[in-house]
Amino acid sequence: MSTSRKKLLTGEMVTNAIKDSFIKLNPVTMMKNPVMFIVEVGTFVVLLMTLFPGYFGTEGSVGFNLTVFVILLFTVLFANFAEALAEGRGKAQADSLKKTKTEISANKVLGSGIKLVPSTELRKGDIVIVSQGEMIPGDGEVIEGLASVDESAITGESAPVIKEAGGDFSSVTGGTRVVSDKIRVRITSDPGESFIDRMIALVEGASRQKTPNEIALNTLLTSLTLIFLIVVVTLAPIARYVEIELSIPVLISLLVCLIPTTIGGLLSAIGIAGMDRVTQFNVLAMSGKAVEAAGDINTMILDKTGTITFGNRMASQFVPVGAHPERLVGEWAAVSSMKDETPEGRSVLELMKKQGLTYDEAMAEGGAFIEFQAETRMSGIDLKDSRKVRKGAVDAVRKWVEAQGGTVPADLGTQGDAIAKEGGTPLAVAVDHEIFGLIYLKDTVKPGMKERFDQLRKMGIKTIMCTGDNPLTAATIAREAGVDDYIAESKPEDKIAVIRREQAEGKLVAMTGDGTNDAPALAQADVGLAMNSGTVAAKEAANMVDLDSDPSKIIEVVAIGKQLLMTRGALTTFSIANDVAKYFAIIPAMFTLAIPQMEALNVMRLGSPLSAILSALIFNAIIIPLLIPLAMRGVAYKPMSSTRLLQRNLFIYGLGGVVVPFIGIKLIDLVVHWWV
Numbered sequence: 070m071s072t073s074r075k076k077l078l079t080g081e082m083v084t085n086a087i088k089d090s091f092i093k094l095n096p097v098t099m100m101k102n103p104v105m106f107i108v109e110v111g112t113f114v115v116l117l118m119t120l121f122p123g124y125f126g127t128e129g130s131v132g133f134n135l136t137v138f139v140i141l142l143f144t145v146l147f148a149n150f151a152e153a154l155a156e157g158r159g160k161a162q163a164d165s166l167k168k169t170k171t172e173i174s175a176n177k178v179l180g181s182g183i184k185l186v187p188s189t190e191l192r193k194g195d196i197v198i199v200s201q202g203e204m205i206p207g208d209g210e211v212i213e214g215l216a217s218v219d220e221s222a223i224t225g226e227s228a229p230v231i232k233e234a235g236g237d238f239s240s241v242t243g244g245t246r247v248v249s250d251k252i253r254v255r256i257t258s259d260p261g262e263s264f265i266d267r268m269i270a271l272v273e274g275a276s277r278q279k280t281p282n283e284i285a286l287n288t289l290l291t292s293l294t295l296i297f298l299i300v301v302v303t304l305a306p307i308a309r310y311v312e313i314e315l316s317i318p319v320l321i322s323l324l325v326c327l328i329p330t331t332i333g334g335l336l337s338a339i340g341i342a343g344m345d346r347v348t349q350f351n352v353l354a355m356s357g358k359a360v361e362a363a364g365d366i367n368t369m370i371l372d373k374t375g376t377i378t379f380g381n382r383m384a385s386q387f388v389p390v391g392a393h394p395e396r397l398v399g400e401w402a403a404v405s406s407m408k409d410e411t412p413e414g415r416s417v418l419e420l421m422k423k424q425g426l427t428y429d430e431a432m433a434e435g436g437a438f439i440e441f442q443a444e445t446r447m448s449g450i451d452l453k454d455s456r457k458v459r460k461g462a463v464d465a466v467r468k469w470v471e472a473q474g475g476t477v478p479a480d481l482g483t484q485g486d487a488i489a490k491e492g493g494t495p496l497a498v499a500v501d502h503e504i505f506g507l508i509y510l511k512d513t514v515k516p517g518m519k520e521r522f523d524q525l526r527k528m529g530i531k532t533i534m535c536t537g538d539n540p541l542t543a544a545t546i547a548r549e550a551g552v553d554d555y556i557a558e559s560k561p562e563d564k565i566a567v568i569r570r571e572q573a574e575g576k577l578v579a580m581t582g583d584g585t586n587d588a589p590a591l592a593q594a595d596v597g598l599a600m601n602s603g604t605v606a607a608k609e610a611a612n613m614v615d616l617d618s619d620p621s622k623i624i625e626v627v628a629i630g631k632q633l634l635m636t637r638g639a640l641t642t643f644s645i646a647n648d649v650a651k652y653f654a655i656i657p658a659m660f661t662l663a664i665p666q667m668e669a670l671n672v673m674r675l676g677s678p679l680s681a682i683l684s685a686l687i688f689n690a691i692i693i694p695l696l697i698p699l700a701m702r703g704v705a706y707k708p709m710s711s712t713r714l715l716q717r718n719l720f721i722y723g724l725g726g727v728v729v730p731f732i733g734i735k736l737i738d739l740v741v742h743w744w745v
């Protein structure tokens with residue numbers, strides 16, 4: 070998928086798009102786009118008048134009518150081509166994804182035995198075993214074991230990822246391959262509803278629905294079209310009353326020039342291309358609505374570890390407190406981490422090794438491991454000799470020790486604060502009622518974060534960092550990264566509370582997450598971006614999934630959403646401004662046709678009335694393909710507030726929309742008036 074993703078446009082896509090432009094002429098399809106449907110009807114009427122001259126009263130020359138027919142036909146084809154081209158890349162991607170969807174046989178667990186069944190027979194809840202070298206037969210959750218999995222079929226990333234039971238890295242995707250070890254997987258989707266199935270439907274646009282914004286704009290464009298239709302229809306009898314004969318092809322040309330064909334022709338291409346830009350970025354948006362919501366975001370909730378910082382928080386130092394020797398801090402830290410599979414836990418053992426320190430591994434035998442929980446902010450082990458060993462957030466451990474009647478060394482606070490002020494995370498290490506010291510966990514802010522948050526601020530987006538870490542560390546990192554606000558010591562439910570609070574103020578909120586405990590907040594947020602590495606629950610709750618599992622990508626997703634909305638706004642402005650300019654070419658020409666004395670109205674000095682009409686019509690048609698690259702690429706985009714953006718766009722695209730047709734029509738007329 071990654072290879073096809075990088076290719077922009079192939080000759081094959083263009084050929085297919087040309088073919089599709091004709092297929093899309095089917096009136097049933099065209100009716101979904103009322104503006105272009107009216108043009109198609111007009112094209113058909115002019116065709117009839119060209120084929121059967123003399124049946125329809127006033128109709129001008131056959132040559133003129135034939136020319137109008139050809140230009141109108143191309144107007145419709147160009148609009149269809151824009152849409153087909155925008156769809157092309159997704160279709161190509163869907164094809165390459167379908168190829169990865171071959172039938173796989175699965176080792177299904179049945180009672181105490183194993184039966185070989187085709188993957189298509191697997192249902193939700195079935196248990197399968199997948200060993201080294203085998204393909205995972207369906208989406209599921211690892212319930213036993215650990216394996217490295219090659220997910221390049223869906224993510225394009227060739228480095229294998231570790232999947233293991235329990236925790237946030239338990240979800241597996243059908244069609245990916247186990248490259249080492251063996252896992253037991255509980256299937257979580259029925260046939261036809263898998264991640265790859267949904268991905269295919271998404272990229273190929275099969276499930277594409279018009280977004281609320283698109284529907285609103287479509288209604289506006291349709292209303293404008295109806296108004297102009299009424300104007301033009303009533304114009305004919307009025308003109309006849311004052312004894313001006315206007316032929317039907319001339320009236321149809323007028324109508325087509327007046328109605329917003331530019332945006333009408335490009336509207337759906339803009340939406341599809343916007344979705345596609347998100348996909349090229351390796352983010353799957355479940356709907357166009359999600360992408361547009363991203364463009365309107367006011368508040369962004371980010372977690373610290375892994376989003377703003379690299380997240381591989383590493384133990385870098387053991388700091389003793391009270392009268393305890395440094396060696397003991399390391400030893401108890403190691404004992405508390407022996408079975409702690411979090412990166413923090415593993416890094417403690419690595420630091421021991423690096424410092425050449427040893428500890429008694431046998432101590433853990435027969436003990437009960439206490440897994441890290443965001444709620445308790447501690448982890449550790451209850452030894453079989455009944456001693457309890459803990460490490461965790463300083464204030465959590467302090468409370469734990471105090472609850473057992475222990476005393477807290479005087480320098481715990483100062484030493485902890487010193488680490489926090491440097492942006493590090495202090496973890497206190499305690500055994501029963503005694504605190505031995507601190508583990509200094511180091512994490513670094515990802516480069517360029519400040520600039521990105523500056524950009525978000527310019528767009529008028531407020532950023533809030535939510536972290537489980539202590540207030541001092543949170544403050545330091547918040548300052549270093551340049552977020553607007555932060556919430557420290559936040560439990561998972563605090564995230565959803567922040568989201569609700571912002572939404573109650575009428576704001577749209579975006580957030581990222583990967584854990585099952587993030588799922589409610591991901592669902593509550595207007596834009597929820599789940600990590601592909603995350604749990605099934607998180608991915609189902611979110612409306613976007615990042616295949617690269619990089620939470621900071623939410624920033625770019627918002628930028629893409631903004632760009633989509635801007636592109637649509639800019640081209641709408643351009644289109645309507647454009648039509649205004651066409652009045653100046655076509656209306657004087659129409660009246661001069663009937664009353665030559667009205668030549669004074671011909672401010673544009675166009676060759677002849679007929680060439681003026683044809684030139685306006687030709688301009689109206691070719692502006693569509695000329696704007697396809699802009700519609701597909703999106704307009705150039707600088708972060709700034711919505712009001713400034715609007716002013717800037719009105720200036721560039723509004724003014725441009727008025728000026729460009731004058732020049733364009735004049736140039737076309739210089740050529741065309743030689744023929745008519």
Ligand SMILES: Nc1ncnc2c1ncn2[C@@H]1O[C@H](COP(=O)(O)OP(=O)(O)OP(=O)(O)O)[C@@H](O)[C@H]1O
Pocket residue numbers: 372373374375409411413414441443446447448460461462463494495496535536537538539
């Ligand atoms: N393996 C661990 N054992 C003991 N305590 C831990 C462990 N990992 C983290 N902690 C402590 O628990 C606190 C809360 O962790 P949590 O994962 O909820 O948030 P965080 O990782 O600090 O922040 P973020 O929400 O930005 O990811 C941490 O700040 C740290 O003090």
Ligand SMILES: [K+]
Pocket residue numbers: 325326327328329330331648689
């Ligand atoms: K038009």
Ligand SMILES: [Mg+2]
Pocket residue numbers: 374537
């Ligand atoms: Mg965390």
